[in-house]
C-alpha cells in the first residue's frame with residue numbers, strides 16, 4: 001500500500017480524507033511533521049493553491065503528498081468567498097465568524113437566489129515529480145440560519161435541497177457520500193487505478 005502525507009492543517013479535512021483513503025493508502029499528516037512551516041497560499045484558484053501545498057510537502061517530507069484546497073462559491077456573491085473561504089472574516093480562520101459574515105452578506109437575498117457550491121481541488125504529488133490534479137463539487141443553498149453540529153466550516157449553512165438537511169445535519173458517512181471532497185477523491189482513485197499505482 002502506498003504511503004501518503006496529507007498536506008493540510010485543517011482537522012476537518014484530515015479526518016474526512018483519512019476515512020475516504022482507508023484501505024487505499026497508509027496516511028500521515030502534518031501532525032506527524034509539526035515543524036513544517038506554514039505554507040502561503042498565493043494562488044488565484046483552488047488547484048493552484050493545492051499544487052503549492054502538495055509540492056511543498058512532497059519536497060519537505062520526501063513522501064507522496066496529497067493537498068486539498070477547497071471552499072465555497074456563492075452565486076449571489078459572484079463566487080465569493082472562493083479561495084478566501086478560510087479567511088473570509090479575517091486572517092485567524094474563525095469558522096463561526098465566517099458563517100456570521102456569510103449570513104450578513106446574504107441578508108437581503110431571497111431563498112431562490114442563495115445557490116452555492118463547495119469546490120474541492122486535490123493535487124497528488126510524487127517526490128519523483130509526477131502529479132495528478134482532480135476536482136469535485138457539491139451543490140446546495142445557503143440556509144438562513146445554521147443547523148446541525150457535524151462536519152466543519154460552513155457545513156451548518158450548506159443546505160442540500162434533495163436531502164432537506166444541511167451538511168452539518170448529516171452523519172460523516174452521509175456527507176462522505178455526496179461531498180465535493182469525496183467526489184474529487186473518487187477521481188483520484190480512478191487515476192491511480194489507471195496508472196497502476
Ligand SMILES: O=c1[nH]c(=O)c2ncn([C@@H]3O[C@H](COP(=O)(O)OP(=O)(O)OP(=O)(O)O)[C@@H](O)[C@H]3O)c2[nH]1
Pocket residue numbers: 007008009010013041068069070071072085086098118151152153154155156158179181
Ligand atoms: O463547511 C465546509 N465543509 C467542507 O467540506 C469544506 N471544505 C472546505 N471548506 C471551507 O473552505 C476553507 C478551505 O480553505 P483551505 O483549503 O485553504 O483550507 P485550510 O486553510 O482550512 O487548511 P489547509 O488545508 O490549507 O491547511 C475551510 O477552512 C472551510 O472554511 C469547507 N467548509
Ligand SMILES: [Mg+2]
Pocket residue numbers: 041086
Ligand atoms: Mg489554507
